[in-house]
Amino acid sequence: SSRVAEIIRNEQPQTVVGWGVETAIIIAGARVLTRHSGRYIQHVLEPSRTVLEAAIVARADEIIVTGKSVVQASREMESLQSIRYMPPAAVAFDEMVGRDQLASQIGLNPSKQWTLCVAPLVSQSRIDRLIWGFDQMAVARNDVEHIVVGSGQLLRRLQRRAWIEEVDASIHWFEHLPLLPSLFRHVQLILQSGRVAYGGCLLEGLSHGIPAVVIDTPPSRDVLGDSGAGILVPTDPGSEFARRATELLENEELRTRCSSEGKQRAKEMFSKEASLSKLLEVLDS
The missing domain is CATH 3.40.50.2000 (Glycogen Phosphorylase B;)
Known part of the structure; x- marks a missing residue:
C-alpha cells in the first residue's frame, strides 16, 4: 500500500x-x-x-x-x-495468428482438439477436479490437448497430480500466456471446474462462440444463465463433467448450436x- x-x-x-x-x-x-x-x-x-x-x-x-x-x-x-x-463486457479479439503457427509457438499439436481453462491455481478453482476430468475424457478420446492458464501456489501440486493420473503429457501449463487472445479462435471447448470470477474466460468464449462446460456456480451462471451457450454441470456425480465435455467434442451439431447462442448472449447481455x-x-x- x-x-x-x-x-x-x-x-x-x-x-x-x-x-x-x-x-x-x-x-x-x-x-x-x-x-x-x-x-x-x-x-x-x-x-x-x-x-x-x-x-x-x-x-x-x-x-x-x-x-x-x-x-x-x-x-x-x-x-x-x-x-x-x-x-x-464480452469482447472478441482481432488477433489472427494461424493455427499451425500458434501451435508451433506454444508447443501444441495442431491436428488435435484443444480445450482451454483460465483460472487462478487456488483451491476454489478446483483444478484437481479438472485433472480428474481430463483422465476420464482420455478414456474416450486421445486426440485432445488441454491448455491451463493461471498461476498460484498449487501449480506444482497440480502438475504432480497430473503426472500421477498419467495425463501430464496432454496438459500444457502456462502461468502467463501473451498469445492467449490469439488462442480463442482455435479452441474447441472452454472448461471451468470451480468457482472463478467471470467463470475465468467464459465472457471471451461467448464472444468467440466457443462452447463451454462448467461447474454450476453463481459466477458461471451469471455468465451463461439459462442459455444454450454451454453446459452447466452439477458437482456430483463427478463423472458428469467429463461426460458432458466429451459429448460436446463429439457432437458438432451441438457445438454449432452452442456457438451461435453464445455469440447472441454476448451481444445482448454483455456488450x-x-x-x-x-x-x-x-x-x-
Missing part, C-alpha cells in the same frame, strides 16, 4: 478506482496514509467472505459489481447495501457499449 499511497500523494487524482477485493485493502490503507479527499470507487468481482472484508469494501464512496449473484450476496451483508450493478456506459455513469455521478 505504500507504493499506492505514494502515487496518490504525488498525483492527487480526483477519483481512485480499485478492482477486486484485494485492492480494497491496499487503497483503504493508502487513503489513511495520504488523507486523500477524492472519490474512491471499488469494483468487486466476488462477494465479501467475511464481515471484516465487507467493512473494508464499504469504506468506498461507490461500490460497483459485475455479477448479479454478487449483487444479491453483497446486499445480504449489512455494511454493503449501497451498490451498483455494471454488466461486464462493451453497455458496460462502458454504466462505468461512465458511475464516474460522472
Whole structure:
C-alpha cells in the first residue's frame, strides 16, 4: 500500500478506482496514509467472505459489481447495501495468428482438439477436479490437448497430480500466456471446474462462440444463465463433467448450436457499449 499511497500523494487524482477485493485493502490503507479527499470507487468481482472484508469494501464512496449473484450476496451483508450493478463486457479479439503457427509457438499439436481453462491455481478453482476430468475424457478420446492458464501456489501440486493420473503429457501449463487472445479462435471447448470470477474466460468464449462446460456456480451462471451457450454441470456425480465435455467434442451439431447462442448472449447481455456506459455513469455521478 505504500507504493499506492505514494502515487496518490504525488498525483492527487480526483477519483481512485480499485478492482477486486484485494485492492480494497491496499487503497483503504493508502487513503489513511495520504488523507486523500477524492472519490474512491471499488469494483468487486466476488462477494465479501467475511464481515471484516465487507467493512473494508464499504469504506468506498461507490461500490460497483459485475455479477448479479454478487449483487444479491453483497446486499445480504449489512455494511454493503449501497451498490451498483455494471454488466461486464464480452469482447472478441482481432488477433489472427494461424493455427499451425500458434501451435508451433506454444508447443501444441495442431491436428488435435484443444480445450482451454483460465483460472487462478487456488483451491476454489478446483483444478484437481479438472485433472480428474481430463483422465476420464482420455478414456474416450486421445486426440485432445488441454491448455491451463493461471498461476498460484498449487501449480506444482497440480502438475504432480497430473503426472500421477498419467495425463501430464496432454496438459500444457502456462502461468502467463501473451498469445492467449490469439488462442480463442482455435479452441474447441472452454472448461471451468470451480468457482472463478467471470467463470475465468467464459465472457471471451461467448464472444468467440466457443462452447463451454462448467461447474454450476453463481459466477458461471451469471455468465451463461439459462442459455444454450454451454453446459452447466452439477458437482456430483463427478463423472458428469467429463461426460458432458466429451459429448460436446463429439457432437458438432451441438457445438454449432452452442456457438451461435453464445455469440447472441454476448451481444445482448454483455456488450462493451453497455458496460462502458454504466462505468461512465458511475464516474460522472
